[in-house]
Amino acid sequence: MARDKASKEPHLKTLGDVVRWVVDELGAMCPAPERLQAYNQRPNDPALRDVRYHVEEAQCRICNAERERWKASSQPG
Numbered sequence: 708m709a710r711d712k713a714s715k716e717p718h719l720k721t722l723g724d725v726v727r728w729v730v731d732e733l734g735a736m737c738p739a740p741e742r743l744q745a746y747n748q749r750p751n752d753p754a755l756r757d758v759r760y761h762v763e764e765a766q767c768r769i770c771n772a773e774r775e776r777w778k779a780s781s782q783p784g
């Protein structure tokens with residue numbers, strides 16, 4: 708099984724790079740606010756792992772700013 712390993716790589720190395728680039732360039736791929744909020748409440752929900760990726764790995768500024776706002780407003784004094 709001598710397969711050709713020298714495949715060409717895109718200049719964006721990781722999926723994180725790609726997502727970050729897309730978020731920066733297009734501002735796209737943000738989850739719906741309801742899903743973002745659901746992720747806040749249930750960060751371990753497998754159904755929300757794309758949201759997790761979006762905010763934790765890609766570190767979308769928009770969504771993280773939203774989360775910060777919710778965190779600040781949900782603190783009980």
Ligand SMILES: [Zn+2]
Nearest residue numbers: 737767769770
């Ligand atoms: Zn986002």
